[in-house]
Amino acid sequence: MTKLSVNINKIATLRNSRGGNEPNVVRFAQDVQRFGAEGVTIHPRPDERHIRYQDAFDLKSEVYTEYNIEGNPIEKFVKMVLEIKPTQVTLVPDAVDAITSNAGWDTITNKSFLQETIQEFKSNGIRTSIFVDPVLKQIEGAKETGTDRIELYTEAFAHQYSLGNKQAIQPYTECAILADSLDIGVNAGHDLSLDNIEFFKQNIPNLLEVSIGHALIAESLYLGAENVIQMYLRKLK
Template sequence: MIRLSVNINKIATLRNARGGNTPNVVEAAERLESFGAQGITVHPRPDERHIRYADVRDLTKVVTTEFNIEGNPNQTFIDLVLETKPTQVTLVPDAEDVLTSNAGWDTIKHKDFLKKVVSDFKAHGIRTSIFVDPDISMVKGAAEVGTDRIELYTEAYAQGFSKNKEQAIQPYVKCAEEAKRLGLGINAGHDLSLDNIEFFAEKIPFADEVSIGHALISEALYDGLESVVKSYLKKLS
């Protein structure tokens, strides 16, 4: 079974929009684990517009499944990861001003930099994963860097799914097979949802983990609204 790690950035976004501590990201993580989530993912950014550095420190104390911290490895991020020592760190090359991650690493161009960062994290017992586009050359480059895993950037798959799912998945199958051949673990994430996740799992059953946040939280709102409305009506009666 492919493991599910839930990205809770959107819960932090909702909290930050109002101030205070509701919804509480620590409580959300604990509940998600109790519901069966096999990991918790966070992606702190320099402007702390959703997950804050303090959240990462708080979550480290309570997460009992796998804890995955994503981000661009600037010095502040590196220091945070080395301090909190998550199960896994996922290196993502997002610029400070992007709304969300929008590209994988060029593992050839940035080979020396990535090699050093990966080596430092692994020396502290932290599993490393590199965010890559579905490009076999980037997968091969990641293997040369020495990472433990890659995370396939799945936005293109999600966008192409409704038009031609077989065509959309093919680059990912090829890259996953190459990663497996090279001895790399395989993660995936970005725009995976209830609509497209089953087909992805059928085609790449040997993947290790998917990280899902935006779609899962949105789907939870839809699926949970009926229960909450009925609870309010019951209390009001």
């Protein structure tokens, strides 16, 4: 079964919009685990516009499933991850002014940088994953970095699927097959939702984990978080 990791950034966005501590990020992380999620994901950015660095530390003792911290490996981020030692760190090449993640790594151009960063995390017992576009040469490049896993950037699939183009899954399937042959684990995330997750899962062999935030939180406004998490879990079986 593919694990569901819930990205709770949007809960922090809602909290920050009003000040104070409601909704409580730590309590929500506790709840999604109690509802059945097998992981919690956060993606702190330098301006802390949603998840704050302090949140990352506050969550350390409360996430008893898989704790996944995503982000661009700038010095502050690397230092934080090494102190917390989450289950997994997912490296994302975010521009400082990016509203959300919008591209995977060029694993060939950034090979040396990624190798050095990944080795530092792995030597501290932290599983590594890197955000990549569904391009075969980038998967081959990922192998050279030494990463444990890749996270397939799924926005293009989600958009095309919403237009009725199911063939958009093909490059993702091919990349997953190649990654598996190279002994790289496969995660996925970005714009996955209740509408497309079952089809995606059915067509991606050996999919280990999906990280879902925006859609899951939006769906929970109508259907309730516990119900939505259970719906995802059933579709991922």
